Amino acid sequence: MSPGESDHSVFETMVIPMVELDTSGLRSLLAKAHIGTTSDLAGRIDADAGFVTGAIAAVRVVYANPAAIELLGGSGPGETMGEFGRLRASGTADGFRREIEAMLERRPSFSDETHVRRTDGSDLPIVYTSWSPSGNLASDRQLVSLTDISERVRIAQTLSRLRSELAHAGRISMLGELSASITHEVNQPLTAIVANAQAGLRWLDRDEPAIGEIKAALETIVLAGQRATDVVARMRAMSTKQALELRPLSINDLIEETLLFLSHELVKHQVRVRLDLTTEPAFVSADRTQLQQVLVNLLMNAAQAMADARSWRRILTIRSRLGSGTIRVEIEDTGPGVRAADQDRLFDTFFTTKTEGMGMGLPICRSIVEAHGGMLEVSSRPSLGATFRFGLSLVGPMAVQPESSTTA
Amino acid sequence: MAIFTTSDGTRIFYNDWSSGQPVLFSHGWPLSGEVWDSQMMFLGAHGLRVIAHDRRGNGRSDQTWDGNHMDQYADDLAELIEHLDLRDIVMVGHSTGGGEIARYIGRHGTARVAKTVLLGSVLPLMLRTERNPEGTPMEAFDGIRAGALADRAQLFWDLSEPFFGYNRDGSNISEPMRHQFTRICMQAGIKATYDGIAQFSETDFTEDLKKIDVPTLVAHGEDDQIVPIEASSLKTVKLVPKATLKTYPGGSHGLAQATPDAFNSDLLAFIRS
Numbered sequence: 001m002s003p004g005e006s007d008h009s010v011f012e013t014m015v016i017p018m019v020e021l022d023t024s025g026l027r028s029l030l031a032k033a034h035i036g037t038t039s040d041l042a043g044r045i046d047a048d049a050g051f052v053t054g055a056i057a058a059v060r061v062v063y064a065n066p067a068a069i070e071l072l073g074g075s076g077p078g079e080t081m082g083e084f085g086r087l088r089a090s091g092t093a094d095g096f097r098r099e100i101e102a103m104l105e106r107r108p109s110f111s112d113e114t115h116v117r118r119t120d121g122s123d124l125p126i127v128y129t130s131w132s133p134s135g136n137l138a139s140d141r142q143l144v145s146l147t148d149i150s151e152r153v154r155i156a157q158t159l160s161r162l163r164s165e166l167a168h169a170g171r172i173s174m175l176g177e178l179s180a181s182i183t184h185e186v187n188q189p190l191t192a193i194v195a196n197a198q199a200g201l202r203w204l205d206r207d208e209p210a211i212g213e214i215k216a217a218l219e220t221i222v223l224a225g226q227r228a229t230d231v232v233a234r235m236r237a238m239s240t241k242q243a244l245e246l247r248p249l250s251i252n253d254l255i256e257e258t259l260l261f262l263s264h265e266l267v268k269h270q271v272r273v274r275l276d277l278t279t280e281p282a283f284v285s286a287d288r289t290q291l292q293q294v295l296v297n298l299l300m301n302a303a304q305a306m307a308d309a310r311s312w313r314r315i316l317t318i319r320s321r322l323g324s325g326t327i328r329v330e331i332e333d334t335g336p337g338v339r340a341a342d343q344d345r346l347f348d349t350f351f352t353t354k355t356e357g358m359g360m361g362l363p364i365c366r367s368i369v370e371a372h373g374g375m376l377e378v379s380s381r382p383s384l385g386a387t388f389r390f391g392l393s394l395v396g397p398m399a400v401q402p403e404s405s406t407t408a
Numbered sequence: 409m410a411i412f413t414t415s416d417g418t419r420i421f422y423n424d425w426s427s428g429q430p431v432l433f434s435h436g437w438p439l440s441g442e443v444w445d446s447q448m449m450f451l452g453a454h455g456l457r458v459i460a461h462d463r464r465g466n467g468r469s470d471q472t473w474d475g476n477h478m479d480q481y482a483d484d485l486a487e488l489i490e491h492l493d494l495r496d497i498v499m500v501g502h503s504t505g506g507g508e509i510a511r512y513i514g515r516h517g518t519a520r521v522a523k524t525v526l527l528g529s530v531l532p533l534m535l536r537t538e539r540n541p542e543g544t545p546m547e548a549f550d551g552i553r554a555g556a557l558a559d560r561a562q563l564f565w566d567l568s569e570p571f572f573g574y575n576r577d578g579s580n581i582s583e584p585m586r587h588q589f590t591r592i593c594m595q596a597g598i599k600a601t602y603d604g605i606a607q608f609s610e611t612d613f614t615e616d617l618k619k620i621d622v623p624t625l626v627a628h629g630e631d632d633q634i635v636p637i638e639a640s641s642l643k644t645v646k647l648v649p650k651a652t653l654k655t656y657p658g659g660s661h662g663l664a665q666a667t668p669d670a671f672n673s674d675l676l677a678f679i680r681s
Contacts, residue, residue, distance in 0.1 A: 270633070272575065310544040310636055311551070313566050336547030383550035 008063055017068035017146040021084060021130070023103075024140040025058035030100070038101045045097070052093045055100060059084035071146060074119035089115035089123040099130065103137040110137060116146060125153045160243075163367055168241040170364040171293050175238055177300070181264040185231045189224035196220045234261050237289055244290065244371060248283045248395050251320055251327055258295040259318075262303075269303040269314070276319040282327045284392040286372055294365045294376075298331045298388050301361065304354070305335035305386070325394055332387040337380040346378055414464075414487050416475065421468035422461035422488065426452035429522070430494045431679065433460040434485070436503030436528075437604045438596035439589075440467025443502065446668040447675060454676055456498075461488055463508065465600020467592070476603035478611050482511035489520060498679050500525040502664060503635060504608040507531060514616030525625045525675060528635050528661050531644045533612045542639040549609045556601050564593040570633040573660030585666065617647040624651040625678045627671065629659025 011018050035041050045051050064072070064080040072080050072087065080087070088096070095114045102110040109131035115123045127147040132139045175182070200217040203210045259266070259273060266273060284291075299316065306314040311334055319330040338346060338353075345351045349363045362376075369376040369390045380386040412420045423441060431451055433444040441460030448458040462469040464484055465476050485508060489497070497520055501509040506529025513521065536543035555563035568586040569575045593601075626648065628641035637655065645653040654674055656663055664671055 270575070308545070309548045311548055312570050312634060334551075336545060336551065381554075383547050383554050 008065070011063075011065040014065055015067055017071040017148075018065045019061050019068050019080070019087070019144050019146070020063035021142040021144060022060045022062045022140060023058075023142055025060065026055055026100075026103075027138075027140060029055060029058045030104075036104065038104055041097070041100060041104060052097045052100070053085075056085045056088060056093070056096055057083070061087065068146060071124070071148060072116065072118050079119050087116050089117045091115075095128070099137075106136045106138045108132075108136050113149070125149050163371065164243055165241070167290055167293065167364050167368055170297075170361060171238050171289070174293065174296060174300070174361075175235060178262075178265060181262075181268065182231065182235060184264055186228050189228040189231075192224040193221050193228075196224070238293070238296075240289055242289075244287045246285045246287055246372075248397055249286050249288055249291070250397075251282050251284055251329060251392070252277045254286075254288065254292060255295065255318055255320065255329070258292055258299065261292075262296065262299055265300065266303055266316070269307040271303045271306060271314045271316050274315060274317040276317060278320045278322050278327070280322060281397065282320065282322060283395050283397045284327060284372070285395045286392065287368075290368045291372065294368050294390075295329075295331075297361045297365050302331060302333035302335065302386070302388075306333055308354070309336040311335055322394075323391065326391045327394055328389060328391040330387055330389040332385060334385045337382045337384055337386045338378060339380075339382055343378055343380065347376070412461075412488050412491050414484050416472075418464050418472050418475070418484070419470045420461050420464060420484060420488060422459060423448070424457070424459045424492070426455075426457050428456040429496055429498065429679070430457045430459055430492075431498045431500060432485075432489070432494065433458070434499065434501040434505030434508045435460070435463065435466070436505050437608050438466055438601045439592050440595060442467065442592055443662075443665055444500075445665075447500070447664060447672060450668075450672045451676060451679070456679065459492070459494070461485070463505075463600075465604070466596040468595070471597030471600055473599055476600045476607070478507060478511045478607050479515065481508045481607075482515050485509075485512050486516045495520050496522045498523045498525065500527065500675070501529060502527045503530055503661065504604065505529075507608060507611060507613055510613045510616040510620065511611075513620050514613070518620065518622050521622050523623045523625070523679065524620060525627065525678065526641070526644060527627045527664060527671070528629060528632055529626075529640060529644065530608045530611075530613075530635055531640060532614045532617055532647055534609045534635065534639065536639075540639065542636070544609070544636070544639070549605055553602060553605050556598070556605065560598070560601060561590065561594060564590045567593075567634075571660065572662040572666045573629075573631055573633065573658070575633075576631070576658075582666075589662070614647060617644060618649075620648045620650075622650065623678075623681075624648045625654060625674070626651050627654045627656070627674065629656045629661060629663045631658050632661045634661035 008020070030036075033044055035044055061081045061084050064077050069077055069080055074080060092114045095112045098112065099110050109129065111127065111129045114126060114128050116126050116128075118124055125148075127149055128144060129147070130137065130142045130144040132142050134141070196217040200214045203213045203217070255275075255277065299318075302316050303314075306316075313334050315334045317330075317332040319328075319332070321328045321330070342353060347362050347366045366376045372392055374390045374392045376388065376390045378386060378388050410422050410424055412422060414420060421441070425448060433441060433447065435441055435443050440462040444458075444460045448460060452458045463481055465471050499509045499512070499521055501507070501524070506526040509524055509526065510531055513524075533540050534544055535549070536545045552563070565586065568589040571589065572582075572585060573579050574581045574586070596604075626641045626645045628635075628637045630637060641653065641655075645651045656667075656670060660666060
């Protein structure tokens with residue numbers, strides 16, 4: 001073995017794809033630029049946006065094991081060795097910056113989820129782990145393992161898609177349950193429209209048509225038509241099937257709108273609603289349809305629980321409270337509550353205490369709240385009622401959403 | 409002050425007014441004979457003798473630690489009936505009082521009874537079981553027990569609202585009526601109040617009902633929020649041989665106090681029929 005070369009025999013038969021990097025060029029680049037700390041690096045990048053790309057070019061791949069050659073494609077080591085930049089997918093410069101920081105801090109290793117570019121130009125999602133035989137990254141030789149996570153990424157994307165579809169199915173099912181209410185809410189304005197139109201015709205039929213009365217009837221028709229349109233719009237919004245779209249929305253507004261949506265159902269179940277909302281404006285980054293789905297589900301559960309238990313006192317209290325950087329929403333009922341034994345199982349799929357329940361509502365709600373960065377919890381005083389609560393981070397009303405990461 | 413002392417030394421308060429065929433009233437939980445004011449004034453002025461007692465533990469009667477159960481209520485009533493030597497009685501019971509009448513007949517028969525009126529009664533069984541799925545689940549009664557122990561003034565105040573249907577749009581809410589209701593309920597002893605809950609909710613009166621072999625008026629408010637009609641009167645009318653059903657649209661559990669007119673005339677007509 002010639003001096004400066006590593007013994008690669010161990011890596012030849014490894015199933016883990018591995019490459020070896022010569023980082024001596026990078027280290028002299030850093031020394032020349034007087035970059036010794038991460039703040040030095042930050043300063044240099046501020047002044048020169050292309051610095052990291054230049055740093056990548058100073059690194060060379062000096063060895064790739066058969067597993068790596070197979071991972072990256074190509075017929076032989078020649079296509080893999082040489083420029084380190086060729087291995088890196090576009091848009092991964094930020095990851096390399098963090099690797100330089102790890103070198104400057106003399107850490108023993110560095111790990112990152114990123115992408116490599118294969119010889120045919122395609123991108124592959126991997127876990128990139130680098131370390132050095134000398135024990136810290138501030139040396140001229142680095143070993144890097146590349147673990148293919150494309151299967152894992154694919155599964156995560158499928159999971160995300162399935163969650164979305166499940167939530168959608170939950171909304172359709174909910175609309176089914178609410179169909180009697182929705183029909184009633186559309187029928188009421190329709191009846192008013194017909195009645196007022198008929199009255200208008202009668203007014204027209206007179207020897208001296210009563211213009212004032214006709215005008216009033218038409219105005220009522222416009223209002224009633226608007227109400228019916230609103231109901232249909234709400235229904236349509238509920239039934240859309242689309243991926244999570246986060247936008248800043250006012251929690252209190254959403255709560256009040258949801259109550260409007262459910263007003264007929266709440267009256268039907270003889271439920272009195274008490275609002276205890278924070279007076280300060282509170283915005284969260286949320287998908288309006290899905291968060292409303294959570295509220296509808298929790299409110300309907302509470303109303304049904306109280307009606308089913310024939311509770312003499314049916315009060316539904318909705319609270320919103322500001323915390324530090326968060327808003328907490330609580331939905332409290334005066335129903336039979338949830339037994340301690342059931343509380344743990346409440347969010348399990350297919351668990352239900354309803355005689356005709358499917359047990360999907362709460363798991364979907366929990367999934368949606370988690371997708372929004374919160375946690376859905378329940379507490380209960382048996383026989384006196386249950387409280388469901390979740391917290392979400394506050395954002396400014398005009399907040400721009402950060403781009404989602406490339407890995408799911 | 410009309411007081412009758414039972415064989416176990418419990419003093420039972422009762423009012424015994426006017427003259428004619430005796431109409432004997434049994435009140436609900438945890439109220440007192442006062443709830444029958446409107447019926448007693450009306451019937452008393454129409455040639456009937458009207459008697460209303462306060463069940464033990466309730467109203468102006470003695471509060472005992474033991475004995476707050478249906479069999480004892482029925483036996484106390486039997487002793488009062490024998491003490492006054494009442495015959496040809498029209499027994500009128502509301503809610504839990506309907507249970508008291510049923511258990512009286514179950515244990516002592518109808519020898520002294522001409523007719524019965526069961527208004528908003530808990531019969532045959534309030535509790536939801538496998539064979540009684542329309543009933544009310546145990547959790548609801550656990551909640552009432554918890555409320556009775558924690559703050560029963562609050563419990564009764566809250567109860568007065570659905571009791572009289574004051575939570576309905578367009579109802580004529582009477583604040584003084586709610587205070588009156590709460591006051592009467594608070595007169596009952598804590599032990600009798602607590603024990604009474606299991607008595608009205610868990611007692612199965614099915615066998616007692618089959619023994620009511622006299623004409624029976626089964627009356628119920630259609631909007632009774634306390635004793636839902638589906639689990640109670642709609643079943644009672646099928647179990648009592650000579651029963652007729654009369655329902656009151658929009659009627660609350662407390663219709664005898666809040667909206668008495670229709671019930672009063674039906675009551676009089678039934679007694680005279």
